[in-house]
Amino acid sequence: MKRFMQQHDICILGAGPGGASAALHLANKGIRAVLLDKAVFPRDKVCGDALSGKVVSELKRICPDLTGRLSQQESQxxxxxxxxxxxxxxxxxxxxxxxxxxxxxxxxxxxSKRVDFDDFLIREVKKRPEITLLEGIDIASIEKTEDGFLLSDKSGNHKFETRLLIAANGAHSSFARQIAGIKQExxxxxxxxxxxxxxxxxxxxxxxxxxxxxxxxxxxxxxxxxxxxxxxxxxxxxxxxxxxxxxxxxxxxxxxxxxxxxxxxxxxxxxxxxxxxxxxxxxLGSKKRVISGDNYMLVGDAASLIDPFTGEGISNAMISGRWAATQAELCLQQQNFAADFMQAYDKAVYNRLWKELKLSRRMQRLLHYPWLFNQVAAKASRNQALAETISCMFTDLDLRERLKQPSFYLKLLFN
Ligand SMILES: Cc1cc2nc3c(=O)[nH]c(=O)nc-3n(C[C@H](O)[C@H](O)[C@H](O)COP(=O)(O)OP(=O)(O)OC[C@H]3O[C@@H](n4cnc5c(N)ncnc54)[C@H](O)[C@@H]3O)c2cc1C
CATH class of the missing domain: 3.30.9.100 (D-Amino Acid Oxidase; Chain A, domain 2)
Structure with a gap:
């Protein structure tokens, strides 16, 4: 096979919901990127396959009629x-x-099974001339260069030089562990x-x-x-x-x-x-991490952004992909790829997500108190107003805030 070296301003590693969203938002801004994945789509991903309301609103942000098109799929x-x-x-x-x-x-x-949902996004990717999607490329090594990163695939036949790397290669990302220093705790x-x-x-x-x-x-x-x-x-x-x-x-x-x-x-x-x-x-995103550095940003599971209570990670991957595209545009405009400049990305992601991740961490602790959980569920199963409160908690963070206060449970149990 012919060996070749490609040079790109922006390389996105991983074409799951995080990487695909980053590429689609960049394309919406008219910015070109190469999107690499070791898999050939459609591919499976172990998941619960539940797409929350946050996914629905992220789809709309990519393209207003994307949700409508998703609801027409027989696979959902x-x-x-x-x-x-x-x-x-x-x-x-x-x-x-x-x-x-x-x-x-x-x-x-x-x-929707992820084999179908991720392929639905990839079909959008394939429509965009700004995105070069390369499937079946298993990146085995990533080296820092003076101006960015050099990515090489397992076969040694493909090499990619990039000024900016958006690492969206999932929960087992060795880049996140080895270069970004995110430990698996x-x-x-x-x-x-x-x-x-x-x-x-x-x-x-x-x-x-x-x-x-x-x-x-x-x-x-x-x-x-x-x-x-x-x-x-x-x-x-x-x-x-x-x-x-x-x-x-x-x-x-x-x-x-x-x-x-x-x-x-x-x-x-x-x-x-x-x-x-x-x-x-x-x-899990139950702890804040540094999710960017010189010439790179981490997106989705590579950045550990899964909700610790619900296990939901697709939407947070898409949200971080969107912010990575915003930051990448600034990097290109200002020709600045330095770690301190990149911190605006961390700030934007955690501004959007930290409040709910922190609350979910507290909700996760509730599982250690089954008696309290039982009391709340028993009351709520008999009390329409409380069931509505819990229902609204999915969309209303202020309500979730109330749920973490001991006074909420005291009132509930003794009223
Ligand atoms: C059991 C389980 C249940 C879950 N249930 C839900 C749920 O119901 N709802 C929900 O919202 N979330 C759920 N999640 C979380 C959700 O699956 C992830 O948060 C989501 O997939 C993150 O998207 P991503 O784009 O960051 O990574 P991924 O979807 O993992 O995509 C990463 C991509 O990178 C590619 N890649 C990896 N390494 C390389 C390499 N070396 N070279 C090239 N490409 C590479 C992979 O092929 C893959 O396509 C669940 C997770 C698990 C494990």
Missing amino acids: LPSWGIHFVSPAGYKLRVPFRYNYDPEADVPSGYI PAHYCAGLRAYYKNVGGLDQDNFIELHFLKDFLPGYFWIFPLPGGYANVGVGMLSETVSQKKVNLKKEMLRIIATHPEFKERFAGAELAGDIKGYGLP
């Missing part, structure tokens, strides 16, 4: 809410929006497993996603998210710290829950596992 299901089930079994049915009408309203969320990292099952019984008619906090699997959670075609995404997540302290075998635990829990035993009786059970890491 609109989702109208979430079922929380407390350790004592109290079920809380929380719509994302009150008085919703599935026939008339635009859904607040979707569920078990207290800020979650282990997750995902499986696809066909014909799980008892799914919600409006495609509510289900999060179950089971008393013998705390502080972890078990989820069932409905998918088109009679499939469901089923999985478990637990903080890596707990996994190693308690020596938890996640796969065994997940299969045990499905086989022995009185409710799931029944719901999975006619279900069939489709494909393998796969695991992947979730780098």
Whole structure:
């Protein structure tokens, strides 16, 4: 094969939602970039496949009719809410929006296998002449040069020199660890497993996603998210710290829950596992990190931006991709790629996300107090106003703020 060296102002490593969003926002500004991925799309990514309201608004920011086009895909299901089930079994049915009408309203969320959703974004990428997408390029080494970085692929046949590197290569990014110095800390990292099952019984008619906090699997959670075609995404997540302290075998635990829990035993009786059970890491944004430096920015999972309570990371990857494009434009305009100039990127990302990441960290701690969780769920399952409060908490940060105050629980428990 012919060896070749390419030179670019901007190279984006990784074409998941973070990298693809960065490339699309740059293209909207008329700025060219090369976008590299080791995979050839469509490709799978281990995930719960839930696309939140924040994803919907990020799609609109890329292109106003992108959400409309997503809702026309047969590969997605609109989702109208979430079922929380407390350790004592109290079920809380929380719509994302009150008085919703599935026939008339635009859904607040979707569920779509990542193999399809990421390919949906890549098809947008392929329409843009400003983006050079190169698939099947596995970058094995990244060296600092005087003016930027030199990326070389595994085969040694492809080399890319770039002034600015946007590293969006996911949770296992060695660039994030080795060059940006972001450590994988078990207290800020979650282990997750995902499986696809066909014909799980008892799914919600409006495609509510289900999060179950089971008393013998705390502080972890078990989820069932409905998918088109009679499939469901089923999985478990637990903080890596707990996994190693308690020596938890996640796969065994997940299969045990499905086989022995009185409710799931029944719901999975006619279900069939489709494909393998796969695991992947979730780098949580429960701690602030430095996410840029000389000639580079980290985006999405490479920057550890996953919500520590909900496990949601797609939207935060897209948000950071958008801010990386804004900063890249400034870098080009001012021909400044120095670390201190790049700090504006860190500020913009954390200005947008830190408040909610911090709150979610506190909510995550609630899982260590199952009795409190049970009391709240028990009350809310009988109290419409409280259920509405929890429902609004998804979109209203001030309400989430109230949820972290002890007085909220005292009033709730003794009223
Ligand atoms: C079990 C589990 C469940 C989850 N559930 C949800 C959920 O329901 N909703 C949600 O919002 N989030 C969820 N997340 C988090 C979500 O999957 C991530 O936050 C999201 O994928 C981050 O996007 P990204 O673009 O940063 O990285 P990725 O989507 O991981 O994309 C990185 C890309 O980089 C490429 N790449 C990697 N290394 C190289 C290399 N050396 N050379 C070239 N290319 C490379 C990869 O091929 C990949 O395409 C879950 C995660 C896990 C593990």
